[in-house]
Amino acid sequence: MKKINLLGATGSIGTQTLSIIAAHPDRFELTAMSAGRNIQKVSEIITRFHPKLVSVLKEADAVRLQNEFPEVQFVHGDEGLIEAAVGMEADILLNSVIGSVGLRPTLAAIKAGMTIAIANKETLVAAGNLVMEAAQRYNVPLVPVDSEHSALFQSLNGENQKRITNLILTASGGSFRDYTRDQLQNVTVVQALAHPNWSMGNKLTIDSATMMNKGLEVIEAHHLFAMPYDQIECLLHKESIIHSMVEFEDTSVMAQLGSPDMRVPIQYALTYPDRIPMADAKRLRLDEIGKLHFEKMDYERFKALSLAYDAGREGGTMPTAMNAANEVAVQLFMEGHISFMQIEEIIEQMMQQHQTIQNPNLEEILETDRDTRKRVYGIVKYKD
Template identity: 50%
Template sequence: MKKLIILGSTGSIGSQTLDVVRSLKEEFEVVGLTGYRNIPLLLRQIKEFMPKIVVVKDEEKARELKDNIGSNVEILTGKEGLKEIVRYEADMVVVALEGIAGLVPTVEAIKQGKSIALATKEVLVTAGEIVMNLVKEKKIEFLPIDSEHSAILQCLRGNKEKDVSSLILTASGGPFRGKKKEELKNVTVEEALRHPNWKMGKKITIDSATLMNKGFEVIEARWFFDIPLDKIRVVVHPQSIIHSMVEYVDGSVIAQLSVPDMRIAIQYALNYPNRRYVEGVNFLDFYSLGQLTFERPDFETFKCLSLAYHAAKLGGTMPTVLNAADEVAVSLFLQNKISFLEISEIIEEALSHHKNMQNPTLDDIISVDLETRERIMKKYMR
C-alpha cells in the first residue's frame, strides 16, 4: 500500500483526495492529515482513515481535537508542525494547502525524498526554480494535481520533448466570460463565486473569475514542463471538457478530455503512471456534448492574466509579489472591502512598487511575501 500524507485535507482538493482513497482503499494508507480551522471535518476524517499524525492551526485547535480522539494520534501545530509531518514515514505527500503556506513543507518533503502530488499553485509560482532544482537533485516524482497540468502530462507521454511546439492551457472563462470592464464595476462576491463548471474553494473560485488562476497555471507550466513562457498559450474553452493540449512541431495537437471532475486528475497523480477508476466519476457522453467552442482570452478586461505573464517574464521575486498581492486582494474582496476590479489594481500597484530581486533564496521569498502583504494591509485595513 502507498502511504500518503495529505496537507490540507479539509479543503476542496484534500476532501476529494480522500474520496479517491476511499474508492481505492486497498491501494492507499493515510498516515498523516492536516487541517486548519475545520476541526469537526478533520475529526471525521481521523475517525475514518485513522492517521498516525495530524497538524492543526494552533494549540487551541489541538486541545479541541484531543478532547475527541484517542492518544494514539500525534497532534502537532502550526508551521513547525507542517515541516515535521512531512518527515514522517510516507511514500507521497499531497500538497493541497491554500496559498504560500504550502511552500516550506513542500521543500522539506522533497528534501526527505518523498514523491509530491501538487495542488498548491503558489509553490511553483513563488519558488519554481528553487523547487524544481531540488526535485532534480533528489530525483523524486513531482506530479501535478491541477486538471490542466495533469492533462499536459498525459498529452506528453510517449512523445519527445524536442517535438513540442507549445502548451495550450484551457480556461473556462469563469462566471464573467464575455463581459467588459464597465459591466464588472459592481459585481458582488456571490456573483463572483458562481463558477459555471467547477466546485472549488473561495480563493481559487475568485482567481478563476479574474483569470489570475490561469496566470498562475501558466507560471506553473513553465516550471513543471521546463518550457519557455512564450511557448505557453491560453485558450478560453467554456465547456471545460478539454483540460489542456500539447501542440507538436508537425502541426498535430493532442488533447486530454474528460468531465470536469478533479478526482480524475487526483487519481492520476496518486497512481502515476497507472490509471484507476474512482467510484462516482462519470464518463464523457459524446452524443450529448454538443459543441466544443474556443475563444481568445480578453487580456484587457481580465488584466490579472497579463500581470501574471508580466511578472513571470521579469522573474526573480516578482511572481512572489504577484501571488502575495493577489491573496490579500482576494481576501479583501471576499470581505467586501474592495471592488472586483480593484483586485487587479492592487496587484499592479504592488508589482510597480517592488524592487525586483533575481535568484532569491527561500528566505528572500518568504520575506518579500510578508512585506508585500503588510504593505497592502496597512493601506486597505485602516
C-alpha cells in the same frame, strides 16, 4: 498500498482526495494530514481514516483534539504543517493547501525523497526555480494535480519534449466570462463564487473569476515543463472538456479530455503511472455534448492574466510579490473590504513598487512574501 500525507484535508481538493482513498482502501492509506480551522471536520476525518499524525492551525485546537484522540500525534502552526508533510513515512505528499504557506512543507518533502502530488500552485509561482532545482537534486517526481497541468503531463507521456511548439492551457473564463469590464464594477462575492463548471474552494473560484488562476497556471507550467512563456498560450473553452493541449513541431496536437471532475487528475497523481477505475464518475459522451467552443484570449479584458505573464517574464521575486498581493487582495474582497476590480489594481500597484531580486534564496522569497502582504494591508487600511 501507498501511504499518503495530505495537506489541506478539509479543503475542496483534500475532501475529494479522501473520497478516492475511501473508494480504494486496498490501495491507499492516510498516514498524516493537515487542516486549518474546521475542527469538526478534522474529527470526522480522524474517526474514519485513522491518520497517525494531524496538524491544525491553532495550539488550542491541537490540545482539544489530543484529548479526544489520544492515539494520534497532534501538532500545530507552520512547523506543524512541515511535520504533517514529512513526520510520518509515506510514499506521496499531496499538497493541496492554499497559498505560499505550502512552500516549506513541499521543500521538506522533496528532501525526504517523497513523490510530490502538487495541487498547491502558489508554491511553484512563489519559488518555482528553488522547487524544481530541489526536485532534480533529490531525484523526486512532481506530479501535477491541477486539471490543466495533469492534462499536459498526460499528453506528454512518451513524447520528446524538445519537439514541443506550444503548451495550450484552456480556461473556462470563470464566473464573469461574459461580462465586460464595465459590468464588473459592482459584482458581488456571491456572484464571483458561482463558477459555471467546477466545484472548487473559494480562493480558487475567485482566482478563476479574475483569471489570475490561469496566470498562476501559466507560471506553474513554465516551471513544470521548462517551457518559455512565449510558448505557453491560453485559450477560452467554456465547456471545460479539453483540459489542455500540446502542439508539436509537426503540427500534431495532443489533448486530454474528460468531464470536469477534479477527482480524475487527483487519482491519476496518486496512481501514476497506472490507472484504476473511478468510482461514480460521469463518462464523457461527446455525442451528447455535440459542440465544443473556443475563443481567443482577450488579455485586456482579463488583465490579471496579463499581469501574471509580466511577472513570470520578469522572474526572480516578482512572481512572489504578485502572488502575495493576489492572496491578500482576494481575502479582502471576500471579506467585503475592497471591490472585485480592486483585486487587480492592488496586484498591479504592488508589482510596480516591487524591486525584483533575481535568483533569490528561500529567505529572500519568504521576506518578499511577508513584505508584500504587509504593504497591501497598509494600502487598504489607508483607503478605509
